[in-house]
Amino acid sequence: VPEPLRQLLMELVQSGVALNSPEDLEKLLQSRPELRAAIMAAMGARVSEGAPNAGNRDLQRILQELSQPVRDIRQMGRQVELCREALTLVSHQGNKELWAKLQVALGNSLNQNPLGNRAQNIEEAITAHQRALTVMTPTAMPVDWAATMMNLANAYLNRIWGGKAENIEEAITAYQQALTVRTPTAMPVDWAETMTNLAVAYCNRIRGDKA
Numbered sequence: 050v051p052e053p054l055r056q057l058l059m060e061l062v063q064s065g066v067a068l069n070s071p072e073d074l075e076k077l078l079q080s081r082p083e084l085r086a087a088i089m090a091a092m093g094a095r096v097s098e099g100a101p102n103a104g105n106r107d108l109q110r111i112l113q114e115l116s117q118p119v120r121d122i123r124q125m126g127r128q129v130e131l132c133r134e135a136l137t138l139v140s141h142q143g144n145k146e147l148w149a150k151l152q153v154a155l156g157n158s159l160n161q162n163p164l165g166n167r168a169q170n171i172e173e174a175i176t177a178h179q180r181a182l183t184v185m186t187p188t189a190m191p192v193d194w195a196a197t198m199m200n201l202a203n204a205y206l207n208r209i210w211g212g213k214a215e216n217i218e219e220a221i222t223a224y225q226q227a228l229t230v231r232t233p234t235a236m237p238v239d240w241a242e243t244m245t246n247l248a249v250a251y252c253n254r255i256r257g258d259k260a
Contacts, residue, residue, distance in 0.1 A: 108138040115154060128158035149184035152177045153197055160204050168209035175204045187230065195230035198223045199243055206250055214255035221250045
C-alpha cells in the first residue's frame with residue numbers, strides 16, 4: 050500500500066471511522082469525495098513506484114491534477130482532456146479499477162461540460178459510464194456501481210439524440226437499479242437524491258398512464 054494511502058487510512062481509523070469491510074470503505078468514499086480524490090492521487094503514486102518511465106510520471110501528474118476540486122464549470126473541458134490522456138496510459142487489463150474510475154470521471158466531466166457539442170458530449174458520457182459498469186458490478190463494487198448507474202441515468206435524462214420517450218425509460222430503469230443499493234437505511238442521503246431524480250424522470254415521462 051502506498052505510504053500516503055496507508056497514512057490516510059490510519060487517520061480514518063484513529064478518528065473512529067469503522068472500516069470493517071470493503072462495503073464500509075465504498076460507502077465512506079461515496080459520502081466524502083475528497084477521500085476518493087486522495088486515493089486516486091495515492092494510486093498515481095503507486096503507479097510511479099514501478100518502472101520510472103515517462104508514462105508513469107505523466108499518469109501521476111494527471112491523477113494529482115484530477116484530484117483537485119473543480120471550482121468553475123468551464124474547467125470541465127480540461128477535466129475531459131485529463132481523463133482521456135490518463136486512459137491512454139491505463140489499460141483495462143493492467144489496472145481495471147483505476148481504468149473504471151477514470152471512465153466515470155470522464156463521463157461526469159462530459160455530462161457537465163458546457164463547451165463543445167452538447168449532444169455529442171452526452172453520447173460520449175453514456176459510453177464512458179457503460180464501460181465503467183463492465184468493472185463496477187453490483188457484486189464486486191456495489192456502491193460505485195450504484196453511483197455510476199445514477200450518473201448513467203442522469204445522462205439519459207439529459208440525452209438529446211434518440212427518442213425522448215426511450216431515453217426517459219432508460220433513465221427510470223437506471224435510477225431504480227441504483228436504489229437497490231442506495232436504500233433509505235444504508236445510504237439515506239444518496240437514496241433521497243436518487244428518489245428526487247427519479248421523481249423528475251417520472252414527471253417528464255411520456256409513456257405510461259399520466260394519471
